[in-house]
Amino acid sequence: MNQIVIETTDLSFRIADKKILDKVSFSATAGKRLFIVGPNGAGKTTLLRCLCRIADDFRGTIKIKSRDLKEYSQKKLASALTYVPQALPADIQFTVHEFILMARYPHLSPFSVVSPDDEKFVKDAMEMTQITAFADRVMATLSGGERQQVSIAAALAQQAEIFLLDEPATYLDYKHQRDIHSLLMKINKTFGTTIICVTHDLNSAVLCADAIIALRDGKIVFEGNPSEIMSEKILEEIYSKKFSFASHPATGQKLIVPDSVV
Amino acid sequence: MNRKTIFIFICIFALAVLAISPFVGSVRIPLSALFDFDRVSVESQVFYSLRLPRVLTAFLAGAALACCGVALQAMFRNPLATPFTLGISSGAAFGAAIFVLFASALKIPYGVILFSFLGSLSAVFLVYGFTKVRKGFSAGTMLLAGVAVNFFFSSLILFLQYMSDFTQSFRVVRWLMGSIDVSGFQTPLIFAIFTFAGIVLIAGQNLNLNLMSISDEIAIARGVNVQKSRKLIFFATSIMVAVVVAYCGPIGFVGLMAPHICRLLIGYDHKYLIASSVIFGGAFLTLCDTFARTLIIPAEIPVGVLTSLLGGPFFVWLLLKSSASRGL
Numbered sequence: 001m002n003q004i005v006i007e008t009t010d011l012s013f014r015i016a017d018k019k020i021l022d023k024v025s026f027s028a029t030a031g032k033r034l035f036i037v038g039p040n041g042a043g044k045t046t047l048l049r050c051l052c053r054i055a056d057d058f059r060g061t062i063k064i065k066s067r068d069l070k071e072y073s074q075k076k077l078a079s080a081l082t083y084v085p086q087a088l089p090a091d092i093q094f095t096v097h098e099f100i101l102m103a104r105y106p107h108l109s110p111f112s113v114v115s116p117d118d119e120k121f122v123k124d125a126m127e128m129t130q131i132t133a134f135a136d137r138v139m140a141t142l143s144g145g146e147r148q149q150v151s152i153a154a155a156l157a158q159q160a161e162i163f164l165l166d167e168p169a170t171y172l173d174y175k176h177q178r179d180i181h182s183l184l185m186k187i188n189k190t191f192g193t194t195i196i197c198v199t200h201d202l203n204s205a206v207l208c209a210d211a212i213i214a215l216r217d218g219k220i221v222f223e224g225n226p227s228e229i230m231s232e233k234i235l236e237e238i239y240s241k242k243f244s245f246a247s248h249p250a251t252g253q254k255l256i257v258p259d260s261v262v
Numbered sequence: 263m264n265r266k267t268i269f270i271f272i273c274i275f276a277l278a279v280l281a282i283s284p285f286v287g288s289v290r291i292p293l294s295a296l297f298d299f300d301r302v303s304v305e306s307q308v309f310y311s312l313r314l315p316r317v318l319t320a321f322l323a324g325a326a327l328a329c330c331g332v333a334l335q336a337m338f339r340n341p342l343a344t345p346f347t348l349g350i351s352s353g354a355a356f357g358a359a360i361f362v363l364f365a366s367a368l369k370i371p372y373g374v375i376l377f378s379f380l381g382s383l384s385a386v387f388l389v390y391g392f393t394k395v396r397k398g399f400s401a402g403t404m405l406l407a408g409v410a411v412n413f414f415f416s417s418l419i420l421f422l423q424y425m426s427d428f429t430q431s432f433r434v435v436r437w438l439m440g441s442i443d444v445s446g447f448q449t450p451l452i453f454a455i456f457t458f459a460g461i462v463l464i465a466g467q468n469l470n471l472n473l474m475s476i477s478d479e480i481a482i483a484r485g486v487n488v489q490k491s492r493k494l495i496f497f498a499t500s501i502m503v504a505v506v507v508a509y510c511g512p513i514g515f516v517g518l519m520a521p522h523i524c525r526l527l528i529g530y531d532h533k534y535l536i537a538s539s540v541i542f543g544g545a546f547l548t549l550c551d552t553f554a555r556t557l558i559i560p561a562e563i564p565v566g567v568l569t570s571l572l573g574g575p576f577f578v579w580l581l582l583k584s585s586a587s588r589g590l
Binding site: 052 | 465466467468469472473476477478479480482483484485486487488529530531
């Protein structure tokens with residue numbers, strides 16, 4: 001069960017003369033939840049974009065399920081992993097149902113008809129994410145929270161074994177943040193989906209993750225268990241600032257509290 | 263009304279236009295002329311040698327332009343993307359103008375199409391080249407590059423006109439206005455081959471176009487090879503535009519209007535949108551051409567002038583409509 005599904009070796013990426021990623025080597029284990037944290041501009045999003053080949057002129061190697069990323073066709077890759085962006089465009093004119101049905105693309109050929117199987121995957125994904133009620137609404141009319149649920153439902157219908165998520169809860173209120181996080185936990189537990197999630201929210205990362213990686217200036221500066229990262233020294237190294245902590249009243253987990261603003 | 267009913271209505275509209283148009287014109291065609299297969303009567307000659315080929319050519323040209331418009335608008339996520347705004351038409355026009363002015367003496371078979379295709383292809387390479395040099399481009403940058411290429415080729419055409427003598431210049435001007443002036447079935451046959459090939463290529467992209475119309479990121483996440491898809495769409499549009507421009511001149515607005523009207527009627531799913539735009543675009547240009555050759559009998563209005571006259575106000579309406587800001 002401890003199979004490595006993603007492995008990067010010396011992954012580097014530059015835009016013009018700026019190094020965005022600098023020899024990043026890490027691996028992700030099947031069925032685990034790996035969270036990636038770090039300050040703005042550390043290269044977190046770029047790392048995800050390299051993994052799903054949105055950014056494809058990287059150096060170094062990426063192996064997905066022990067095969068070099070370059071050997072995959074885009075379609076094959078999409079049945080292994082999927083990418084959930086920070087937010088979907090706000091003006092999508094398709095209905096929720098149509099949008100999720102499009103996630104069946106890796107399993108379809110251009111002129112094939114949608115099969116009852118495809119419809120079933122779509123229906124199951126909508127039920128699990130609790131969006132069946134607005135299946136026929138046009139995407140553009142949804143709220144940010146609803147759109148993010150749909151985005152994850154689509155990733156589910158795509159049946160990829162690995163989910164790459166880029167700050168999936170950033171623009172959401174407390175309730176929707178919690179909903180998205182518990183949805184990810186549920187998907188991970190039900191299907192054994194590997195979750196790789198970029199976030200700025202250290203508390204959620206610590207509460208949800210099996211493992212955490214921290215990036216700074218394109219380099220990995222921390223790799224370890226969620227409990228280990230909650231140390232003054234490590235966090236100051238990552239973010240160049242001091243943090244205050246408190247314990248979770250129910251679990252005792254050490255968490256960050258917001259700074260008082262003067 | 264559901265999608266199916268509307269689609270059937272569009273088909274009926276197209277069939278009606280196709281059935282009626284060949285009978286409209288300065289010479290009245292009695293039904294009996296249709297069965298005069300030996301073409302003894304003048305009417306049957308007009309019908310079979312002039313009207314029918316012209317109607318078919320207009321339909322195929324309109325279909326091709328509409329098909330290009332649908333694909334480009336989805337790919338660029340921009341309602342203003344057309345073969346025209348991207349410079350593909352003017353590239354083709356420049357190629358064809360070079361042939362007409364300088365190379366027609368060479369007697370290359372299908373030279374006009376060849377030169378026109380070289381022109382449209384070089385326009386596409388220029389637009390695409392910009393994006394290769396500058397990494398991390400957006401669809402918006404690419405569209406701007408297209409606008410620049412359009413101006414570039416338009417200026418080259420003006421330069422050619424300026425340098426050529428009066429009669430040649432007049433020929434180029436008339437041709438640039440766009441007109442469907444054909445006789446015999448050779449032209450419609452060539453149109454049919456290229457248009458059919460192009461439409462099949464683009465129809466095969468229908469799922470990709472749906473996804474690319476959302477965002478490139480989503481398309482890639484769902485397994486679309488966006489680079490490959492783009493190249494294929496550019497290639498297909500270059501061929502189709504080249505043939506239309508070579509024979510009819512750069513006819514504008516069909517590629518812009520037909521997809522927008524069909525999107526309003528049929529929705530955004532390219533599985534239905536491509537088919538309905540092709541049929542509607544064909545019918546629309548046929549209708550415009552019928553007006554073009556009958557409004558001021560015995561003279562003709564260049565069909566390009568008519569489509570633009572109708573298209574202009576539509577364009578403004580589109581800009582005023584709030585949803586038109588999509589992708590801009």
